[in-house]
Amino acid sequence: xxxxxxxxxxxxxxxxxxxxxxxxxxxxxxxxxxxxxxxxxxxxxxxxxxxxxxxxxxxxxxxxxxxxxxxxxxxxxxxxxxxxxxxxxxxxxxxxxxxxxxxxxxxxxxxxxxxxxxxxxxxxxxxxxxxxxxxxxxxxxxxxxxxxxxxxxxxxxxxxxxxxxxxxxxxxxxxxxxxxxxxxxxxxxxxxxxxxxxxxxxxxxxxxxxxxxxxxxxxxxxxxxxxxxxxxxxxxxxxxxxxxxxxxxxxxxxxxxxxxxxxxxxxxxxxxxxxxxxxxxxxxxxxxxxxxxxxxxxxxxxxxxxxxxxxxxxxxxxxxxxxxxxxxxxxxxxxxxxxxxxxxxxxxxxxxxxxxxxxxxxxxxxxxxxxxxxxxxxxxxxxxxxxxxxxxxxxxxxxxxxxxxxxxxxxxxxxxxxxxxxxxxxxxxxxxxxxxxxxxxxx
Numbered sequence: 512x513x514x515x516x517x518x519x520x521x522x523x524x525x526x527x528x529x530x531x532x533x534x535x536x537x538x539x540x541x542x543x544x545x546x547x548x549x550x551x552x553x554x555x556x557x558x559x560x561x562x563x564x565x566x567x568x569x570x571x572x573x574x575x576x577x578x579x580x581x582x583x584x585x586x587x588x589x590x591x592x593x594x595x596x597x598x599x600x601x602x603x604x605x606x607x608x609x610x611x612x613x614x615x616x617x618x619x620x621x622x623x624x625x626x627x628x629x630x631x632x633x634x635x636x637x638x639x640x641x642x643x644x645x646x647x648x649x650x651x652x653x654x655x656x657x658x659x660x661x662x663x664x665x666x667x668x669x670x671x672x673x674x675x676x677x678x679x680x681x682x683x684x685x686x687x688x689x690x691x692x693x694x695x696x697x698x699x700x701x702x703x704x705x706x707x708x709x710x711x712x713x714x715x716x717x718x719x720x721x722x723x724x725x726x727x728x729x730x731x732x733x734x735x736x737x738x739x740x741x742x743x744x745x746x747x748x749x750x751x752x753x754x755x756x757x758x759x760x761x762x763x764x765x766x767x768x769x770x771x772x773x774x775x776x777x778x779x780x781x782x783x784x785x786x787x788x789x790x791x792x793x794x795x796x797x798x799x800x801x802x803x804x805x806x807x808x809x810x811x812x813x814x815x816x817x818x819x820x821x822x823x824x825x826x827x828x829x830x831x832x833x834x835x836x837x838x839x840x841x842x843x844x845x846x847x848x849x850x851x852x853x854x855x856x857x858x859x860x861x862x863x864x865x866x867x868x869x870x871x872x873x874x875x876x877x878x879x880x881x882x883x884x885x886x887x888x889x890x891x892x893x894x895x896x897x898x899x900x901x902x903x904x905x906x907x908x909x910x911x912x913x914x915x916x917x918x919x920x921x922x923x924x925x926x927x928x929x930x931x932x933x934x935x936x937x938x939x940x941x942x943x944x945x946x947x948x949x950x951x952x953x954x
Contacts, residue, residue: 526579526617528586530625533574539563542574545585549612553757554733558954559590559610561735565728566954567720568593575626579617586617591630594953595716596641597708598902599840602716603640606633611646627654634828640836644824651824652895658822659898660713660948665818666798666807667762672814673785673796674778686745687779691730692738696751697722700738703751706770711801712903712946721953729954733757736766736952741780750776753951754787755799762797763788767951768806777809801949823950825898831866831878834901838875841942845873848941850934857938858886860920861894888935889920903946907939 533542539560547556562569569592577587589612594605608630613622634642644651645662692700700722708714717725729735737754753767763784772780784796800807802817811817827833834841845851852873858881859866865881892900892907896917899905911917919935 529578529580531576533571541585545588546612557732558734561728561732565724575629577622587613587622596713597716598713598837605641605643606639608644640833642826655826656824657895657898659825659902659904660823661820662823664802664820666810666815668796668810668815670785673781675782685779687741687743689739689741689783692726692740694726696740703769710770711949713948715950715953717953748776752780760797762795763793764797764799766799772805777806803947827898835878841875844941850937850941856886858889860889860891863894890935890939892917900943906945
């Protein structure tokens with residue numbers, strides 16, 4: 512049920528707006544019209560309507576809307592898109608702030624801040640572990656979002672570098688058959704997802720309902736994708752890959768590939784994409800994949816260019832609760848280190864708050880707010896670097912290269928017995944290493 516605060520009327524620069532959630536299926540069409548006015552020729556409105564009506568987990572109350580009282584038109588809106596991510600097998604409840612747009616005549620009136628206030632309350636009420644954004648650079652920092660997991664690399668393959676297909680077969684000389692994926696392929700695709708998640712520290716979890724959405728609705732919209740199955744003719748091998756219909760750059764975007772794909776299959780996949788480039792008037796192939804993936808490393812080996820990746824912007828609403836939730840990850844890491852069996856307190860001092868990790872014989876007994884006073888093992892970290900560190904985006908030393916205000920307390924005291932016996936550096940090295948992470952889209 513919608514509470515009173517979600518229907519409040521506010522006065523902004525002599526215009527009155529009503530803040531509410533979506534109320535009925537009729538709002539799907541209204542949201543489509545709103546986003547079309549802002550984004551066309553990009554078909555964001557079509558995407559919003561499809562997500563509203565069909566994406567698993569979406570509810571009316573997941574849409575945050577500001578309506579102009581005089582005209583009844585939507586002035587500003589965005590969605591809370593629910594995800595499930597995994598961190599080394601631990602399921603994380605994730606809220607994406609997505610499909611964001613304010614009409615041109617309603618900007619700079621504080622509407623987004625009012626809507627975001629409702630969003631933050633929902634994060635707390637429903638216990639989301641992470642809030643994430645894929646949005647424009649710079650804007651979301653004011654809301655506490657920081658770049659923390661790779662997103663959108665540009666691994667561009669000029670067509671002249673793509674080898675011909677291999678093996679005996681039809682007139683193309685290919686050893687594989689290619690077809691669009693169907694609902695009957697979902698069990699296979701779920702298995703491929705398991706391999707992908709095992710290869711990444713942080714990944715997305717997609718169940719059968721999400722795969723049904725991807726195969727049923729995603730191919731029908733401009734912002735969607737095609738999923739292809741390739742099967743060997745002479746040997747038992749089956750792989751899949753995803754081609755986005757839109758995206759950044761002019762190339763043909765390959766945004767998913769089977770994790771365990773063979774070299775021969777990958778060569779044929781690139782050859783197939785080269786042919787598709789000719790059919791769709793695309794000047795090159797672009798891989799939107801983890802740089803560490805088999806497909807990306809293979810492409811780079813024969814000359815693909817690698818751009819600097821963008822990143823997911825991430826906020827951890829409750830830092831202490833999050834560290835407690837990932838305790839099994841931290842305990843497993845400590846067990847493999849020279850400090851297995853450690854007993855004591857490690858303090859993370861974020862300048863604005865202190866978080867104490869209390870250990871007993873290698874077990875994380877509790878995560879509490881720092882109680883003040885001195886702590887023998889303290890690590891100072893600005894709050895904007897907390898997410899990049901604990902999510903494995905960078906090591907603390909990499910972050911310190913540009914931010915000297917991140918450091919173990921004893922670091923600047925100087926060499927000596929006290930510094931040498933301090934375990935803080937070894938604890939941080941063990942607990943928060945850099946990791947390979949990659950998040951596939953769920954829509």
